[in-house]
Amino acid sequence: MTQEASATTVRGRFDGHPLTSFGGVVIPRSTGDGYAFEYRDPATGTEQATLAVHRTVGSHRYQQYLTRDSTSQTYYRLHYLWHIEDQRWVHMNAAFLGDDAQNFDAQITTWNANCVFCHNTGPQPRVSNLDDLRARARAGEQFDVRQEMRFDTSVAELGIGCEACHGPGGEHLRRMEHFELRWLAGWFAGRDRSIVNPERLSAARSNDVCGACHAGRTLPDLAALDRWLRDGPSYRPGDDLAEHLKILSRETPSPSAHAPDLFRNRFWGDGSVRLSAYEYQGLQASPCASSEEYTCIGCHSMHGGDPAGMLPEANRGDTPCLRCHQEFRSRIAEHSGHPAESTGARCMNCHMPRAVYGVMTIHRTHQVSIPDVAADLAAGKPNACLNCHAEQAPGFALAADTGADLGISRQDGADLRLADGLAALFAGDPVRQAVTAFELGRVEQSSSPENLLIRVPWLIQALADDRPAVRRFSWKSLQSIDQHLAGTAYDLQLAPPLAGFDFTADPAPRGLQRQTIAAAFDRIDKSAWPVPGPQTALGPDYLLDAQTLDALLALGRRSDKQIDIGE
Numbered sequence: 001m002t003q004e005a006s007a008t009t010v011r012g013r014f015d016g017h018p019l020t021s022f023g024g025v026v027i028p029r030s031t032g033d034g035y036a037f038e039y040r041d042p043a044t045g046t047e048q049a050t051l052a053v054h055r056t057v058g059s060h061r062y063q064q065y066l067t068r069d070s071t072s073q074t075y076y077r078l079h080y081l082w083h084i085e086d087q088r089w090v091h092m093n094a095a096f097l098g099d100d101a102q103n104f105d106a107q108i109t110t111w112n113a114n115c116v117f118c119h120n121t122g123p124q125p126r127v128s129n130l131d132d133l134r135a136r137a138r139a140g141e142q143f144d145v146r147q148e149m150r151f152d153t154s155v156a157e158l159g160i161g162c163e164a165c166h167g168p169g170g171e172h173l174r175r176m177e178h179f180e181l182r183w184l185a186g187w188f189a190g191r192d193r194s195i196v197n198p199e200r201l202s203a204a205r206s207n208d209v210c211g212a213c214h215a216g217r218t219l220p221d222l223a224a225l226d227r228w229l230r231d232g233p234s235y236r237p238g239d240d241l242a243e244h245l246k247i248l249s250r251e252t253p254s255p256s257a258h259a260p261d262l263f264r265n266r267f268w269g270d271g272s273v274r275l276s277a278y279e280y281q282g283l284q285a286s287p288c289a290s291s292e293e294y295t296c297i298g299c300h301s302m303h304g305g306d307p308a309g310m311l312p313e314a315n316r317g318d319t320p321c322l323r324c325h326q327e328f329r330s331r332i333a334e335h336s337g338h339p340a341e342s343t344g345a346r347c348m349n350c351h352m353p354r355a356v357y358g359v360m361t362i363h364r365t366h367q368v369s370i371p372d373v374a375a376d377l378a379a380g381k382p383n384a385c386l387n388c389h390a391e392q393a394p395g396f397a398l399a400a401d402t403g404a405d406l407g408i409s410r411q412d413g414a415d416l417r418l419a420d421g422l423a424a425l426f427a428g429d430p431v432r433q434a435v436t437a438f439e440l441g442r443v444e445q446s447s448s449p450e451n452l453l454i455r456v457p458w459l460i461q462a463l464a465d466d467r468p469a470v471r472r473f474s475w476k477s478l479q480s481i482d483q484h485l486a487g488t489a490y491d492l493q494l495a496p497p498l499a500g501f502d503f504t505a506d507p508a509p510r511g512l513q514r515q516t517i518a519a520a521f522d523r524i525d526k527s528a529w530p531v532p533g534p535q536t537a538l539g540p541d542y543l544l545d546a547q548t549l550d551a552l553l554a555l556g557r558r559s560d561k562q563i564d565i566g567e
Helices: 130-138 162-166 170-176 179-187 203-211 222-231 279-284 332-336 347-351 373-379 384-388 394-401 420-427 430-439 449-462 468-485 495-499 507-522 546-558
Strands: 002-004 019-021 024-031 034-040 047-052 055-057 062-068 075-077 080-083 088-091 354-358 361-364
Touching: 019 088, 034 062, 047 062, 130 222, 170 179, 203 279, 347 384, 354 430, 361 430, 373 384, 373 394, 384 394, 420 430, 420 449, 420 546, 430 449, 430 468, 449 468, 449 507, 468 495, 495 507
Parallel strands: none
Antiparallel strands: 002 055, 019 024, 024 034, 034 047, 055 062, 062 075, 062 080, 080 088, 354 361
């Protein structure tokens, strides 16, 4: 997860090609002895600075890069990440949920005060100028603490090593150097008290091991903050996490008067989580949490399985749920209301839907629940039924669920007669928009090719959104739909214009790229296509009704907010 930068660890293409986003010019270069980002003045082209890449963070989905202050062990995250799947550079502003108005440096952060805690083992931040900063604050001086804090940080191990989950291992190592003790440990599993094994902890303490990083959390008081900034986390595997940290909820007061909704915005309206690294809160809020069988490692494996989710193949289907819910094994179709082998019958698609924003992707919620259309609409959150049936108005799912759609409302204020996917894509807040744009491209869960056609005009319009994250999800979904329909009666042949779209380009060229995609779609002969229903706001020509769109965009501006996801 964290490595020293070298030819074997760096994944990005440091080829000297200029990167221009958010008003800056950065040239990633391979130097004689390493890698660097060269910064140039966008107006004159003159060199402003060249920052060496000292460390990397991540290597599976994307990789971020750190430079180091020349006078301390203070590391800063640089402006661009390398996206491994897309094989391209992405400005950090576009990796989160901010809009195009962000300044060039908006996502620069100090590694020592943030990333170091969960992406390394045994971190000790050791702020070297904390007393000086406090004296300046008492004197009334204004400064940016994130940029002026200096560190002499050490870690037991770069990256996530054994001790991160098993606790300090020095005594265990010394014991295992003796053959007889090593032999006894092999025969009497669990008897060696010199190391923690999460599999042999109670469910609560085992989950705490994961929650130490996979929980939104804060510190209980300033004294704890001082200790944290000096010595690092006090929690050790096997401890009660609540004795060391305060787990965030929607009602946790913000520490900043300038951002009163800092924590509140990280949860849906009903208090359920909507950001990654909050899995612990979701697990704790699940009815299943009362069972000793319900643990993180009951599904995930740290020592096997696909790195994408750390799930063994056996746990990628319904097996983890059916271990406890044996009564549904023989009647999955009856229980789900869908054919047993369909995506609609999968336990997790209904009870752990994708409703959580993670950096440049959408994850499953870890809060197990029963889909409730009315409650989800009121909370402004995605609903499992409407994730798949996005081209339907909410009444479709309500009728199937309750036989009526009385007394309900949408948090975003959109017309209940409109398709949920359309309303959420334009009227929802940034997380809701991002989840919807992602879900519209999950072709495997659409009930028919005809329903995918309805989504295309919506997604083309969403390419004009003012948030790079929403544009990217919309673009990826369009590519997915185009590939899925290739060779069918609805072959869109949009691959060439889609390939020319850059979700981080400047507004003018990006607008032309979107117009090219829209024009290619408009030229398609749709005379044999089904006529869209009124809930889609599409005419027979598959053009989006301008009045409906304007109304939804106005609602979206009303629910707009800056969401700090804490990364």
